[in-house]
Amino acid sequence: MNYRQIFTDGLWWNNPGLVQLLGICPLLAVSNTLINGLGLGIATIAVLCGTNGLVSLMKSWIPHEIRLPAFVLIIASFVTIVELLSKAYFYQLYLSLGIFIPLIVTNCTILARAESFASRMPVLPSIADGLANGIGFALLLTVLGAMREVIGQGSLFAGAGMLFGTLGDAMKLSIGPDGSGLLLAVLPPGAFFGLAILIAIRNHLAREPDPERARQPVQ
Amino acid sequence: MTGPPAPPGNRWLPVISLTLLAAAAAALITATQERTQQRIADNEAAEMMKGLAAVLPDGDYDNQPYRDRIMVVDAELLGSNDPQPVYRVRKSGRPVAAVIAVTARNGYVGPIRLLVGISASGTVTGVRVVTHRETPGLGDRIEAKKSNWLSIFAGHSATRPDYDQWLVKRDGGDFDQMTGATVTSRSVVSAVRDAVRYFQEHRDTIFE
Numbered sequence: 001m002n003y004r005q006i007f008t009d010g011l012w013w014n015n016p017g018l019v020q021l022l023g024i025c026p027l028l029a030v031s032n033t034l035i036n037g038l039g040l041g042i043a044t045i046a047v048l049c050g051t052n053g054l055v056s057l058m059k060s061w062i063p064h065e066i067r068l069p070a071f072v073l074i075i076a077s078f079v080t081i082v083e084l085l086s087k088a089y090f091y092q093l094y095l096s097l098g099i100f101i102p103l104i105v106t107n108c109t110i111l112a113r114a115e116s117f118a119s120r121m122p123v124l125p126s127i128a129d130g131l132a133n134g135i136g137f138a139l140l141l142t143v144l145g146a147m148r149e150v151i152g153q154g155s156l157f158a159g160a161g162m163l164f165g166t167l168g169d170a171m172k173l174s175i176g177p178d179g180s181g182l183l184l185a186v187l188p189p190g191a192f193f194g195l196a197i198l199i200a201i202r203n204h205l206a207r208e209p210d211p212e213r214a215r216q217p218v219q
Numbered sequence: 220m221t222g223p224p225a226p227p228g229n230r231w232l233p234v235i236s237l238t239l240l241a242a243a244a245a246a247l248i249t250a251t252q253e254r255t256q257q258r259i260a261d262n263e264a265a266e267m268m269k270g271l272a273a274v275l276p277d278g279d280y281d282n283q284p285y286r287d288r289i290m291v292v293d294a295e296l297l298g299s300n301d302p303q304p305v306y307r308v309r310k311s312g313r314p315v316a317a318v319i320a321v322t323a324r325n326g327y328v329g330p331i332r333l334l335v336g337i338s339a340s341g342t343v344t345g346v347r348v349v350t351h352r353e354t355p356g357l358g359d360r361i362e363a364k365k366s367n368w369l370s371i372f373a374g375h376s377a378t379r380p381d382y383d384q385w386l387v388k389r390d391g392g393d394f395d396q397m398t399g400a401t402v403t404s405r406s407v408v409s410a411v412r413d414a415v416r417y418f419q420e421h422r423d424t425i426f427e
Contacts, residue, residue, distance in 0.1 A: 074244070080251075187355075
């Protein structure tokens with residue numbers, strides 16, 4: 001498995017959100033604005049790289065029968081420690097991304113990558129796989145967030161101050177007056193519609209199966 | 220690849236490894252927690268101070284209100300059965316204002332937690348939302364960064380307007396409601412009114 005394939009898999013052919021439909025719970029809940037989506041996306045990338053690397057490092061010490069509880073334990077401990085450290089040393093970052101950290105624990109993409117990739121592969125490819133899947137998930141969240149925000153609130157980059165400080169507050173673009181827009185898009189049903197549209201577009205674009213991929217079983 | 224299935228003689232191996240792993244994880248988390256505790260407490264206090272400063276007039280006090288705190292219970296006026304913090308703001312030891320944490324129970328989606336700053340004379344100095352779950356785009360305009368609706372309370376007190384005028388205009392009162400979010404506005408107006416009333420009734424015990 002080469003790095004190029006790891007990245008095309010994570011971003012397109014096997015995108016955790018669009019193709020595997022994993023991590024839908026945090027994805028639907030937090031994608032109501034572009035900035036929220038981007039925030040959860042960045043936090044997910046960081047955690048996924050860390051847990052994949054750790055699981056890969058420890059794989060030979062973990063008996064096969066207990067690998068799932070062991071992975072859950074590793075992931076939960078890692079997330080807890082990251083949360084504590086960011087609270088202590090990167091407090092402003094914690095204030096913007098911290099609310100997303102508990103949501104990451106509910107993201108089954110993390111366990112799926114640990115089980116299907118990191119537990120079988122060396123450390124560096126595992127970290128690359130975490131990065132690729134994290135970016136794939138983050139891109140989906142950001143696009144879905146942007147769609148819902150534009151349609152639902154008529155704005156873009158609302159709340160950017162949360163991630164980028166005062167610089168971010170100036171980034172907000174308003175399309176039409178405040179409070180205009182189709183409220184449905186921001187409410188939970190809008191998340192399902194938005195995700196369905198994105199999946200449909202992806203399936204349409206990917207409908208000619210890659211001849212190389214067609215011969216391989218889905219992981 | 221994870222290890223092969225344990226041979227029969229080793230059937231305790233999984234139990235032992237999982238126990239060891241759990242113990243190591245617990246030790247690591249405890250160590251991290253102990254080393255970061257103090258910094259986290261300092262960071263939270265500084266952030267809390269910023270929140271309190273937002274509902275108080277600039278620089279008119281010299282104590283640290285988040286340390287000068289009492290806990291009070293008043294389910295009817297403060298909206299919660301649990302003890303709620305009241306932060307006391309002083310200058311040279313004399314009362315300047317108090318910040319009362321109050322819960323608006325009847326928000327559109329759920330309870331709305333507010334901080335209400337009230338000067339020693341009983342006038343509202345500022346109101347901020349701490350947590351809420353109101354509808355994005357409608358009720359969430361109670362957040363100071365989304366609209367300045369909450370500023371309508373500054374300068375009002377228990378007698379200005381009269382108690383029965385502490386209502387949104389749609390209900391015949393004195394306060395503008397946010398368009399499309401009357402329920403949210405209504406619950407915030409009555410919560411601020413109750414905070415002001417609580418302060419008026421308990422002023423002396425608060426600053427004891």
